Structure formats: structure tokens, C-alpha cells
Amino acid sequence: MDPLQIVVILAALLLVATLLGFAWQNAQGRVHRHKADSLPPDVPPELVDQSTRFTLLQFSGPFCSYCDAMRGVLQRAVVAHPGVVSHREIDITDHPELTSALRVSQTPTTFIVTTTGHVVSRISGAAKPPVIESEIQNALTSRKAASDEYLI
């Protein structure tokens, strides 16, 4: 095989691997916002910290490589919003029913949950701090609007 052909094949292989990598990276930290509150709540209220407005509920699994990194990111968000958000971490193997009810297919998956157990945002995969911050801000503004509506 002549050298030019070899170079083209190696370049194609590098391209395929790079595209696969970007596809995976894109799927990390993907956000899905829940608009309406369901009845019954998405998460049993006993799993939610009642002393803060929102709980960052992290689903982790055995030998999950990025769960430790995600824990650090979420704990820093708790420090940045004292008394407003708290962090809880549960193992998917301890809560198989909840894991399948919420269709958690990868770890870490993080939910921003109200004290009533309603999911505001779902963040699949490991996310960077700005993503968490913007979802906390969204939770604060959207739930503020919802409670104002209720008062009227």
C-alpha cells in the first residue's frame, strides 16, 4: 500500500475516533427541564432535604468514574447557595424502583428537586459548574413564578 493511502486511512481513523469522542462529550451534562408538577411527586419527599428550597439529588453507581467529580461540583454549589440548596447522593443499586421510575440510564444523573419531591431539572452525566449554577437560577426563578401564581 502506498504511503498516501496509509496516511488517508490513519486520518480517517482519527476522524472517526474524534467524532465518537465529541458525541460522548455532548451527551454529558445534558439538561432536561420539567415544566409541570406531577401528582404524585417524582421523588419520595423523605429523600429530599426539607431544610432547603432545593435538593441536588445525585444518582451514583458502583465504580462510576465521574460520580466523585460530580459530587465535588455539587458540593461547591451547596457552598455557593447556603440554606438554598443541599446535596443528597443515592446509589442506584439501593433504589432500583426509583431509578427505573425516573428512567436513570447513566451515572451520575442529578435532579434538582423541590421540598415536595417535584423535579425541576434533570442533568444527565457529569456537568460543569456553570450548568449547575444556571439550573439553580432557573429553579429559583421558575418556582418563584409558580408560587406567585398560587398566591393570586
Next chain:
Amino acid sequence: MNTSSNAAPQIDPRGPRFGAGITMVLLLITIALGLQAPGAGDLGTRVMEPAFLVLGALTLLFAWGAFAGIARHPYGLIFKALVRPRLGAPDFMEATAPPTFAQLIGFLVSLTGVVLHILGVPWGLVGAASVAFVAAFLNAVFGLCLGCEMYALLVRAKLIRPTA
């Protein structure tokens, strides 16, 4: 609340990633050499081809990581001695079992290439090396360790029992 179920020894995740970088370069060289001489000739000439010798060496290195454990892999020792002192503390640590299992998968894939080449299957060596290259590239460049993901899935499905 820390619910990770591993009290087992932990390593800096950048160590296996550094090793995957070296493996990735060696695999790319293997593929280039393999494309130059696609496993023609009799067994004697085939096993003396440079691509076969490099992939054979990589297979032995994967076996080292898989059976002695990732923490005792020579790349890990190079990382510990030369690279880690120049880096800051890692954001998080990683259990040793998943990357060790990933080495086993790497061993099986490269061994497949070695066996196919010995049997004289055309492009067998290049094919196996390409699969291993994609996995090593994703680990080194993106931090996605496919073998580790497989390990976590198999433990969750209770198909393998976690080892320390």
C-alpha cells in the same frame, strides 16, 4: 454522603489516561506498519513483521496491566515518577478495578489481532489494532474509558463480582 461502594485502593485517574496516550501512539504506528505489509508470506515472515512485533509487545503490556493490576503497570510507574510531581492534585480519585478490567479488554482485543495474524487472516492485525486504537484515543483525549464503563455495567447487571 459518600455511597461509593469501594474502600479499595484508589489511583489518580490521569495515570491510566497518560498510559492510554502512549498506547494510542504505539497502536497508530502498528496500524501504519500493518497497512504497509498486510500479513502476506509464510508464518516465518509474518511473525517477523514489525507490526506484529509492536502489537505483540502491546499485548504483553496489556497483560501486565490486566493481571498485575493497573497500579503496577510500567506506564503507571513512569507517570508516578515523572508526570505526577509536575501536576496539581487531581479533582477526584478512581478505583483500580475498572481500569484494570479495561486492560483485560485491551489484552483480549490485541491478542485477537496477534492470533489472526498468526493464522494469516488478511487485515486481522490492522482491524484489531484499529479497535484498540479508538478505545485508547477516547481514553487519552476525552477521558472516556470504555472498558471501565463495561466494568461498571457488568457489576450493576451482577454478571461479574467486584474485585478490590
